[in-house]
């Protein structure tokens with residue numbers, strides 16, 4: 001697919017996301033200047049509808065940015081900000097700009113106190129919370145989904161990180177929300193877990209494409225027994241397996257992105273997250289096998305990518321959460337046969 | 353990295369009306385077709401069924417109208433194919449002709465060949481078989497020894513083909529053989545249209561497969577005469593013709609739905625009350641199936657646009673075979689009912705049949721190792 005916004009992102013990230021930048025971020029240094037460039041390029045607004053100030057990029061194309069960010073191991077919350085802005089726009093809340101992040105809001109209790117709404121609860125493993133200005137989440141009040149925009153400086157943040165050293169912080173919420181901070185979602189979208197799983201699946205596919213490329217390159221360059229190791233059939237077959245897993249994950253993630261905001265999304269995103277998780281396991285293991293000892297160091301870039309895909313397996317629903325969910329659907333589906341369930345689950349006019 | 357990009361099928365290609373028509377047809381035609389027969393998947397043979405399907409316009413769907421086809425898209429054909437496979441319909445009588453021989457004749461055949469043969473394929477009347485493999489030439493197709501020698505008015509064929517699925521009932525074989533010497537390993541090969549019913553000196557004998565069935569055969573050509581108009585395509589161009597045929601052969605839904613009857617049996621047993629662990633396994637299976645379908649539909653979309661997705665087809669076939677071969681293991685890990693060949697319990701019978709079928713899935717149509725070699729070359733290795 002030809003896409004101007006993809007080309008622009010590709011160039012920007014290729015020039016600025018270096019091994020050194022990824023390493024600095026993993027040791028706690030926030031890449032300030034790069035975020036400014038990303039925002040200036042408008043990337044963070046790509047999933048916002050035109051009517052709300054976006055630029056009318058189809059959602060699947062806007063979400064493609066997340067795959068590209070994954071392919072570069074971008075240590076910033078671009079995926080999170082894309083989703084956050086889209087949800088704020090969907091609830092007609094102001095778009096504050098800046099770095100935003102997302103969190104599953106099921107643990108929050110909302111309560112009306114006179115004219116204001118009070119939020120209280122504990123958010124865990126929020127991506128990049130301490131580097132973000134606001135956490136956007138979805139929680140229920142009176143049976144309806146509400147979008148919340150929580151200013152990080154008014155929360156108590158307890159820092160932690162994922163396997164790749166990226167911030168994954170806990171946040172204590174106990175806050176009276178202003179009108180600009182909360183609004184009902186007229187058209188529900190199924191909570192933050194699905195959206196988070198979508199962006200993680202896309203990013204995993206992108207990261208695996210990079211891992212595959214690095215591994216092919218390494219196999220062609222590294223010489224043992226007088227020839228490039230890529231000449232050995234065992235290595236070739238491992239690379240072919242990686243290609244198959246990567247292709248399946250990318251297809252799955254793009255299928256989910258293509259059904260963003262349609263009834264099919266609940267099932268396609270489950271398939272995407274499951275497939276990404278399974279592939280991450282195999283692709284990561286094979287990439288390290290091919291790279292030998294050098295790949296098992298912090299000097300080489302490989303670890304930034306393998307650690308990311310391993311971490312993403314567990315975020316926004318673990319593989320086990322999603323396999324159980326999809327399995328429950330499949331076994332209890334109202335369709336006549338399992339086959340009808342499968343065809344309906346991916347149909348463009350899905351009835352799922 | 354284009355190898356890992358499978359563009360989504362174009363919008364509006366669900367063809368839900370067509371799907372419902374096919375489902376209604378199958379519900380009627382296969383009302384009494386038992387699970388053990390459905391388990392045979394696309395190996396089931398019924399001329400009668402193929403003819404009825406053709407009467408509905410569902411054979412030769414993508415062929416041009418002037419040759420009895422229906423000028424429909426590869427994605428419409430995809431819908432019909434996967435519905436047939438999911439139902440376990442007996443389709444082999446027309447399957448090979450519809451999938452690859454017909455398109456090959458349309459692409460490379462003479463006008464006369466097209467007129468004589470393609471309309472009869474579209475009518476569901478002709479069964480084709482593939483004469484590629486030989487005793488000393490399996491994965492290494494270029495090692496073919498069968499030779500065609502040019503003689504007055506045609507060719508004399510000598511050699512032996514093996515594993516030829518349904519040669520014993522087929523009307524035509526597309527024969528791959530040597531027609532000349534060449535320094536290039538891939539040169540000097542050609543393809544022929546062999547009328548099996550009207551040609552003397554061809555001896556077809558059964559080879560019984562692992563499951564005890566007669567599906568494939570040995571076919572001996574003993575100084576067999578073929579008229580010159582049996583040559584299909586250019587003399588000496590057989591290799592490239594065969595390679596383009598393989599994209600059609602490898603990418604379809606038959607590369608991941610071969611064990612589908614067992615999946616349906618398994619789900620039927622688990623539906624009542626599944627444990628969380630069982631649910632999780634069915635969830636994973638569903639995810640795989642949804643994604644394989646999407647990949648296969650993507651390849652159909654590429655074929656429709658006239659692209660050559662042979663690398664993507666190799667990926668789908670490799671992943672698809674892994675999936676369909678894993679189903680017996682999965683079933684056995686979720687349900688404690690032993691496999692019983694021909695058993696009264698349909699789950700037990702389908703499990704037994706499928707267990708004996710799965711070893712062939714990563715052999716036929718190109719072995720796993722060969723496919724991975726093709727993918728590796730596509731990645732820029734070697």
Ligand SMILES: Cc1cc2nc3c(=O)[nH]c(=O)nc-3n(C[C@H](O)[C@H](O)[C@H](O)COP(=O)(O)OP(=O)(O)OC[C@H]3O[C@@H](n4cnc5c(N)ncnc54)[C@H](O)[C@@H]3O)c2cc1C
Nearest residue numbers: 482483484485490491515516517712715716717719721722
């Ligand atoms: C059910 C069934 C139906 C079939 N129907 C037909 C048909 O209708 N028409 C037809 O022409 N053929 C048919 N075949 C034959 C099929 O195409 C061959 O089995 C296949 O091409 C492999 O050839 P082979 O069996 O001779 O194995 P071989 O090529 O001898 O291979 C044996 C093993 O060695 C491996 N191997 C071979 N070369 C390499 C290499 N370079 N690198 C690594 N490993 C390698 C293979 O992967 C395999 O594991 C059928 C086969 C089956 C099982």
